Amino acid sequence: MTERVDQYFGCSVFGDRMMREYLNKETYRELKQTIREGKELDISIANQVAHAMKEWALSKGVTHFTHWFQPMTGITAEKHESFISPAKDGSALLEFSGKELIKGEPDASSFPSGGLRATFEARGYTAWDPSSYAFIKENTLCIPTAFCSYSGEVLDKKTPLLRSMEVISTQALRILKLFGKTEVKRVVTTVGPEQEYFLIDKSLYLKRKDLIHTGRTLLGARPPKGQELEDHYFGNLKSRVSSFMRELDEELWKLGILAKTEHNEVAPSQHELAPIFTTSNLAVDHNQLTMEMMKKIADKHGLVCLLHEKPFAGVNGSGKHNNWSISTDAGVNLLEPGDNPKDNAQFLLFLVAVIAAVDEYQDLLRVSVASAGNDHRLGANEAPPAIVSMFLGEELTNILDSLADGTDCPCKAPSSMLLGVNLLPPLPKDSTDRNRTSPFAFTGNKFEFRMLGSSFSVSGPNFVLNTIIADKLSQFADSLEMENDFSCALSKLVKETYQKHRRIVFNGNNYAQAWVEEAHRRGLSNLKSTVDALPAFISKKSIDLFSKFNVLSETEIHSRYEIVLENYCKTINIEALTMTDMIRKQILPAISAFSGELARSAQDKLALVPALSLSYEKNTVTELSRLTDSLASAVAELERKVVDARMPGEVLQVSRYYHDQVLPAMAEVRSISDTAELLMGEQYYPIPTYEHLLYSV
Ligand code: ADP
Numbered sequence: 001m002t003e004r005v006d007q008y009f010g011c012s013v014f015g016d017r018m019m020r021e022y023l024n025k026e027t028y029r030e031l032k033q034t035i036r037e038g039k040e041l042d043i044s045i046a047n048q049v050a051h052a053m054k055e056w057a058l059s060k061g062v063t064h065f066t067h068w069f070q071p072m073t074g075i076t077a078e079k080h081e082s083f084i085s086p087a088k089d090g091s092a093l094l095e096f097s098g099k100e101l102i103k104g105e106p107d108a109s110s111f112p113s114g115g116l117r118a119t120f121e122a123r124g125y126t127a128w129d130p131s132s133y134a135f136i137k138e139n140t141l142c143i144p145t146a147f148c149s150y151s152g153e154v155l156d157k158k159t160p161l162l163r164s165m166e167v168i169s170t171q172a173l174r175i176l177k178l179f180g181k182t183e184v185k186r187v188v189t190t191v192g193p194e195q196e197y198f199l200i201d202k203s204l205y206l207k208r209k210d211l212i213h214t215g216r217t218l219l220g221a222r223p224p225k226g227q228e229l230e231d232h233y234f235g236n237l238k239s240r241v242s243s244f245m246r247e248l249d250e251e252l253w254k255l256g257i258l259a260k261t262e263h264n265e266v267a268p269s270q271h272e273l274a275p276i277f278t279t280s281n282l283a284v285d286h287n288q289l290t291m292e293m294m295k296k297i298a299d300k301h302g303l304v305c306l307l308h309e310k311p312f313a314g315v316n317g318s319g320k321h322n323n324w325s326i327s328t329d330a331g332v333n334l335l336e337p338g339d340n341p342k343d344n345a346q347f348l349l350f351l352v353a354v355i356a357a358v359d360e361y362q363d364l365l366r367v368s369v370a371s372a373g374n375d376h377r378l379g380a381n382e383a384p385p386a387i388v389s390m391f392l393g394e395e396l397t398n399i400l401d402s403l404a405d406g407t408d409c410p411c412k413a414p415s416s417m418l419l420g421v422n423l424l425p426p427l428p429k430d431s432t433d434r435n436r437t438s439p440f441a442f443t444g445n446k447f448e449f450r451m452l453g454s455s456f457s458v459s460g461p462n463f464v465l466n467t468i469i470a471d472k473l474s475q476f477a478d479s480l481e482m483e484n485d486f487s488c489a490l491s492k493l494v495k496e497t498y499q500k501h502r503r504i505v506f507n508g509n510n511y512a513q514a515w516v517e518e519a520h521r522r523g524l525s526n527l528k529s530t531v532d533a534l535p536a537f538i539s540k541k542s543i544d545l546f547s548k549f550n551v552l553s554e555t556e557i558h559s560r561y562e563i564v565l566e567n568y569c570k571t572i573n574i575e576a577l578t579m580t581d582m583i584r585k586q587i588l589p590a591i592s593a594f595s596g597e598l599a600r601s602a603q604d605k606l607a608l609v610p611a612l613s614l615s616y617e618k619n620t621v622t623e624l625s626r627l628t629d630s631l632a633s634a635v636a637e638l639e640r641k642v643v644d645a646r647m648p649g650e651v652l653q654v655s656r657y658y659h660d661q662v663l664p665a666m667a668e669v670r671s672i673s674d675t676a677e678l679l680m681g682e683q684y685y686p687i688p689t690y691e692h693l694l695y696s697v
Pocket residue numbers: 190191192193194274275276277278323324325326333445446
């Protein structure tokens with residue numbers, strides 16, 4: 001690519017610039033209005049937009065189109081159709097109608113629905129979401145769509161997010177109106193997800209069934225060198241990695257994705273990509289595309305990109321930091337401390353709304369980041385713990401504490417001034433005080449939710465965030481709208497809300513055991529695994545919340561609950577089967593071959609020199625034989641548990657069985673196998689070791 005970046009940036013997106021160019025003024029205006037008001041698209045406009053999109057796409061050599069959607073598998077789905085249709089004279093016409101643009105009918109029977117859609121009612125439909133731009137990927141025009149069952153239940157990740165964006169906009173507008181900001185017509189949430197990943201050599205990857213089938217290593221002793229020297233973080237990029245990153249950036253830029261920073265992460269072979277933030281729905285599309293491109297481009301460079309949360313034991317896992325904020329249609333960030341007392345008061349109100357939401361719905365935030373893969377990360381000494389808490393930084397905490405307690409703030413403003421909302425002291429603009437261990441940190445003008453797993457769609461955590469905060473804003477608006485003395489009521493509301501929810505604020509070290517105890521005293525929940533977390537999703541409180549705002553119905557919540565837990569069971573089941581396969585077909589025979597080799601060579605030596613002690617051979621053969629026996633019985637035990645796990649049962653019960661019985665059985669197998677690995681000659685170990693995998697690029 002020799003063109004300047006600014007010339008090809010967004011060249012594969014039918015965004016605002018292309019819309020202006022390809023649509024007549026009137027259609028453009030109507031489309032924009034439809035998007036702005038979230039209305040249904042008129043078929044006559046759809047026809048014109050479809051025609052324009054087709055012309056644009058054909059000019060770029062595109063031959064096919066697809067409705068691109070985000071089913072509950074967590075990855076994206078597409079079914080390609082060509083533009084071709086027959087003409088009367090036997091030639092081909094290139095057609096794309098408004099109807100094809102706005103609605104598709106993929107056979108939906110093979111996507112997870114959590115019992116929502118029986119296979120005989122296989123039809124589902126996809127509907128264009130005009131607020132997300134169409135784009136070209138591999139000669140195909142991709143139209144971002146929502147995915148529903150025929151009876152209207154939501155079957156995808158995108159729809160609840162779009163609904164939650166509407167909900168938070170409506171509620172935030174009520175608050176802004178109270179502050180006299182009637183010019184604001186819409187409020188949007190913004191997201192910038194920082195994406196972590198590993199890159200390893202493809203030829204080594206192909207030799208490991210566990211990586212191929214499960215995305216993570218199920219066996220493997222620690223390498224002599226891990227991440228202890230901290231020499232990888234921000235280190236020089238190896239040339240293969242940097243050429244991968246350059247190509248990735250170029251492809252993302254063409255798709256209008258603002259890939260901004262790329263660097264090495266803490267663990268060997270681990271890296272991170274951060275884009276510039278954008279509107280939540282686009283950020284979700286962009287992050288899905290980023291993950292897809294990472295995999296595709298890695299492959300071109302003889303690499304494999306691992307997006308699993310914990311590909312390797314003993315070194316850091318991968319997460320995704322979800323930077324979140326809320327701003328007006330004019331781009332004014334509502335979490336930015338203001339320049340004047342009135343804006344500061346407004347800032348504080350939005351801030352305590354977030355504090356209250358995170359405290360009251362901590363369980364739902366935990367649910368939104370639950371998966372079998374992320375369970376290996378949360379709570380380990382590298383990632384935020386499973387306990388949800390918030391970091392606000394010292395200055396902000398002091399200000400809120402003084403408000404709540406009526407004491408003098410260490411920032412010198414007398415409490416009397418703090419309590420009069422019109423006289424709030426200037427707030428710190430730039431909180432340099434960074435706490436890397438907090439699961440939910442205020443970083444100056446946005447919140448960083450750090451519990452997401454690297455392979456997640458960011459949609460789930462964001463629709464939960466938007467909805468819980470909207471709920472608080474709605475309660476605030478309900479109470480403030482009734483008051484005559486706005487200033488006084490506002491001051492009281494900020495104070496009382498903080499008093500009630502301050503237990504969620506914790507600025508200390510979240511990795512310390514002392515915090516686990518302290519959090520327990522504060523009554524915060526500590527939901528250690530997916531199985532512990534998920535029941536909160538189907539609680540009355542959760543159903544009331546999501547159905548009140550029409551983000552998800554009770555039926556949809558139950559279906560999602562089933563899908564998450566079924567996925568949890570399936571994931572562990574595949575891991576357990578892969579592990580038994582590797583142990584029986586690769587590891588046990590290898591240990592046996594190595595011991596046999598030692599025994600034979602000992603006998604040869606003994607025949608030559610009868611007085612030799614041969615203690616290495618004797619001890620190693622003895623120890624490996626002992627390990628072989630225990631490994632064989634541990635793997636048999638694991639197999640029994642896997643069979644038992646398949647007994648029919650209620651999904652939570654089955655998940656619990658996988659968690660309590662299958663996972664520990666796997667840990668036992670691994671521990672024996674890894675001990676044996678360390679005793680074996682390297683060329684006898686049948687799969688690439690950690691040392692080779694982690695230093696392969
Ligand atoms: P860090 O110090 O955590 O590496 P930065 O402050 O550079 O990060 O930002 C991290 C991410 O936060 C980037 O993706 C950035 O675009 C995003 N971000 C910045 N402002 C906002 C905002 N208002 N809303 C959402 N995301 C934001």
